[in-house]
Amino acid sequence: MTEHYFHLKANWPGNRNDIGSIHALNLQTKISIPEEMDGPGVGTNPDEMLLGAATTCYIITLAAMLERSKIEKVSLVVESSAVVDVTDGIFTYKKIIHRPTLVIVNEKDFKMATRLLLKAEDTCMISKALKGNVEIELEPTLLVGV
Template sequence: MALHSFHLTANWPGLRNDVGTINTANLHTKISIPPEMDGPGIGTNPDEMLLGAAATCYIITLAAMLERSNIEKECLTMTSEGIVDITKGIITYKKIIHRPHLVLCSEKDLGVASKLVQKAESSCMISRALKGNVEIELEANLEVN
């Protein structure tokens, strides 16, 4: 078994509605509570970061699966939506919806690519970490150019 560690340094100099920072090897940004939760909305926030982790993991996993299957694509883009429930002051991350748009070069790859679009979600490390806590839904759009 090989283990790898990722490291993050956080600094929060003030109280609830102040602004902090996070730094990793490749990410340096301000953080605060989003305006939807009565915060200042400066930089990013945990909700966006969870959505970003799930989205980047999914699209990279899908691209790797397409490559291993020798499926040529013209483009792969995606939008993702994170749905958070705020009820009586309790905040719950309910669902993530990924909407990948895959344009293939050949009609012959459509069947396999369609299966890989589904398989990438269950193969992604972040999706597996969220399983049982946050529902992940796919609304895929596949086409051939």
């Protein structure tokens, strides 16, 4: 068994509406509560970071699957949205919607590419970690062209 460790240090100098910071090997930024939740909206926040983790995991997983399947692509872009429900002052991260747009070179790969667009979501480790807690939807677009 091989384990990988990732480290992050967070600093929060004050109360709810202050501005903190996070530092990891390749990520350094300010953090605060978003304006939508009556915070200062400086830097990033947990909601964006969870969305970013889910989106980057999906797109990297899909790219790896396409490569292993020898499907040549022209482009791959994913736009994602998160839905946070607020009921009685309680915030719940409800849903992530991925909207991948994949343009492939060969028509013959269309069926396999369609399968991989869906399979990548089930294979991504972040999606697996969220399963049962956060709904993840896919609205894929697959095109053939150069």
